[in-house]
Amino acid sequence: MSDKSTHSKILILDFGSQYTQVIARRIRECQVYSEIVRFDTPAAEITALKPKGLILSGGPASVYDKGAPQIDPNIFSLGIPVLGICYGLMLMANHLGGRVVFSGRREYGASVLHIKNSSQLLGGLGEQLDVWNSHGDEVTALPQGFRVAGTTEGCDFAAVEDPERKLYGLQFHPEVAHTPRGREILQNFLFHICHCAMDWTMGSFIEEACDRVRKQVGDQKVVLGLSGGVDSSVTAALLHKAIGNQLTCIFVNNGLLRAREEEVVQRVFGENFHVRLKYVDASDRFVSLLKGVTDPETKRKLIGNEFIKVFQHATEELLEQDQSNGERKHGGYKFLAQGTLYP
Known part of the structure; x- marks a missing residue:
């Protein structure tokens, strides 16, 4: 709140x-x-x-x-x-x-x-x-x-x-x-x-949210797990509007996506919005992990735990890449962005 x-x-x-x-x-x-x-x-x-x-x-x-x-x-x-x-x-x-x-x-x-x-x-x-x-x-x-x-x-x-x-x-x-x-x-x-004033629009919310993000993040770097769903996609678009190239998105293909979804996400965010995007194809890794598992709750936990490992490794690779090319030297990703439906 x-x-x-x-x-x-x-x-x-x-x-x-x-x-x-x-x-x-x-x-x-x-x-x-x-x-x-x-x-x-x-x-x-x-x-x-x-x-x-x-x-x-x-x-x-x-x-x-x-x-x-x-x-x-x-x-x-x-x-x-x-x-x-x-x-x-x-x-x-x-x-x-x-x-x-x-x-x-x-x-x-x-x-x-x-x-x-x-x-x-x-x-x-x-x-x-x-x-x-x-x-x-x-x-x-x-x-x-x-x-x-x-x-x-x-x-x-x-x-x-x-x-x-x-x-x-x-x-x-x-x-x-x-x-x-x-x-x-x-x-x-x-x-x-209540004597409210008609002083709010979605446009004003966007500008105020961007302003809050800029003040909170400063000149630090942010990493976001992008799934292609509504929640993380809106978060990515809003953050990119606010802080531009200070944001890096990691998109993990877990082998359970809709047909050609990995292509769409990379095209929309990488080519159209020009968001810095790291794509990780871990589909074989997830499919192998789920082989023979039928209980839905067990599947959910396996996928969640494996995603954390994949995401952490991808972040470490980004840091190594940034520090080796000399173009984005920084002390690490200080903020992890989380997409959520509300508000």
């Missing part, structure tokens, strides 16, 4: 929902920066990150499940607006003295929300709208200070709020396409409740 950005920021506490990444994307589509953090992030750490608001994601668990993910309850006393979605609402109600029950059945599908009490969260949406449900737990009694903002045929507390404490909850999922006006609900939360 980073607290260096001056943009308005929304933190999304992830409770394992299949829609968490969708929530993050919907927020960013509104030109507001969002960041996904662990569900158990302490309140003090959240305060230090200075978010404009918090969203508690849904999740597959019941609040009564053994080992169900829990939140730091102090978060509800920070004065930061909170929007609980599905499981996030259940946690909020459960921690603040409401009553949550497991209905014994999952409600999954469309329903009609009837809006009540002039809710700021649902402002400008008329008297009713179509929404999408996917939940097993259900709130049956509200915590003190909360009021009903919307109901459905199957739920008396489909939308609830405590405007004084800036706490809001939705039984349904505003982030999915099956809630057609969900974007407007999220915009109400962002701009009317």
Whole structure:
């Protein structure tokens, strides 16, 4: 997590929902920066990150499940607006003295929300709208200070709020396409409740990420394991934009690639992007190692451990090459870059 950005920021506490990444994307589509953090992030750490608001994601668990993910309850006393979605609402109600029950059945599908009490969260949406449900737990009694903002045929507390404490909850999922006006609900939360500014774009993220990399790396060298997949490819392109020839990529052919993938990766990154690229054909080595192995987990561990050995040897060869040709004398690769899907 980073607290260096001056943009308005929304933190999304992830409770394992299949829609968490969708929530993050919907927020960013509104030109507001969002960041996904662990569900158990302490309140003090959240305060230090200075978010404009918090969203508690849904999740597959019941609040009564053994080992169900829990939140730091102090978060509800920070004065930061909170929007609980599905499981996030259940946690909020459960921690603040409401009553949550497991209905014994999952409600999954469309329903009609009837809006009540002039809710700021649902402002400008008329008297009713179509929404999408996917939940097993259900709130049956509200915590003190909360009021009903919307109901459905199957739920008396489909939308609830405590405007004084800036706490809001939705039984349904505003982030999915099956809630057609969900974007407007999220915009109400962002701009009317959290008072976020529309000050973030993907382009600004790229420039800021490059600037952070330059400051962190300085004049040192970086090595990256390039697989040709989305994660490492984006990382390679971003790093090359930031530090140019200070980056060297190592591409290991483990014999398990798609047809001609090794040719494509070398052409795209070596010839088109002009990234310094070392290609290692270790296909025979990996195939021989996996001969006769049928257990998937054993295969995964064998491939991972062997890759580390191959990658380390390739890095040592690069150092020898650099030091012998006199063109890239340096004290070694100080940074190992790791590609990951988020953020």
